[in-house]
Amino acid sequence: MIIAVDGPAASGKGTIAKALARHYKLPHLDTGLLYRAVAATVLDQALDPEAEADAVASCDFDEALLADDRLKDDLIGKTASIVSAHPLVRAALLQRQKRFAAQPGGAVLDGRDIGTVIAPNAVAKLFVKATPMIRAQRRHAELRGRGSNASFDRVLADIRARDERDSTRSQAPLKAAEDAVVLDTSFLSIEASIQRAVGIVDAAVARHRL
Ligand SMILES: Nc1ncnc2c1ncn2[C@@H]1O[C@H](COP(=O)(O)OP(=O)(O)O)[C@@H](O)[C@H]1O
Numbered sequence: 001m002i003i004a005v006d007g008p009a010a011s012g013k014g015t016i017a018k019a020l021a022r023h024y025k026l027p028h029l030d031t032g033l034l035y036r037a038v039a040a041t042v043l044d045q046a047l048d049p050e051a052e053a054d055a056v057a058s059c060d061f062d063e064a065l066l067a068d069d070r071l072k073d074d075l076i077g078k079t080a081s082i083v084s085a086h087p088l089v090r091a092a093l094l095q096r097q098k099r100f101a102a103q104p105g106g107a108v109l110d111g112r113d114i115g116t117v118i119a120p121n122a123v124a125k126l127f128v129k130a131t132p133m134i135r136a137q138r139r140h141a142e143l144r145g146r147g148s149n150a151s152f153d154r155v156l157a158d159i160r161a162r163d164e165r166d167s168t169r170s171q172a173p174l175k176a177a178e179d180a181v182v183l184d185t186s187f188l189s190i191e192a193s194i195q196r197a198v199g200i201v202d203a204a205v206a207r208h209r210l
């Protein structure tokens with residue numbers, strides 16, 4: 001069973017995807033980490049994230065990077081959004097994600113284009129959203145907890161800029177698949193949003209079996 005979880009920054013999609021993976025005993029891939037690893041490599045080598053050739057050269061990143069906590073830095077998130085808009089970067093990372101989705105038994109993947117591009121055949125598709133203000137509050141608290149002194153206003157501005165860039169790019173823009181169920185976590189606790197997500201997946205599985 002493939003479960004696709006998409007949504008904008010700090011909507012709670014990663015939290016939900018991890019919980020679904022635990023609940024259904026499936027492997028999980030946070031696809032944002034792949035774009036973040038490309039971004040970190042571009043920055044480490046003092047390359048230009050806006051230059052497609054520089055970003056593509058960084059797709060062959062060191063695998064150990066994927067476990068590096070610094071990928072969560074806000075500058076890397078912002079740079080990931082720039083490199084991910086290049087069609088050749090998306091193409092370079094496509095097969096790896098498709099293979100992960102297609103493994104026997106299934107998988108949970110979260111990102112921006114899982115339900116639309118990576119796994120259009122997923123049994124369950126969730127599109128997780130929350131208001132920009134609430135997402136900025138969550139991300140701000142998260143970054144503060146990691147020792148960042150980023151101001152709330154900057155985090156909010158970055159979230160809005162990332163939403164705009166991710167949803168207007170030509171390839172695989174951030175958008176809900178037509179058959180995705182939208183889950184608004186703005187006023188839900190983590191526990192409540194996980195419960196709703198399990199309910200949505202159980203219903204999708206039951207429909208699939210009909
Ligand atoms: N429903 C929720 N209520 C409050 N905080 C949440 C909720 N869902 C997630 N969070 C917190 O918000 C932050 C971003 O969540 P995360 O799942 O990483 O988002 P995303 O993967 O969409 O960027 C994390 O610190 C997480 O613990």
Ligand SMILES: Nc1ccn([C@@H]2O[C@H](COP(=O)(O)OP(=O)(O)O)[C@@H](O)[C@H]2O)c(=O)n1
Binds near residue numbers: 036080085
């Ligand atoms: N499937 C994906 C996942 C991430 N991304 C890009 O990578 C950036 C970082 O993604 P992420 O999921 O790690 O970011 P957060 O939502 O956790 O802040 C996003 O802003 C997108 O531009 C993408 O284009 N496609």
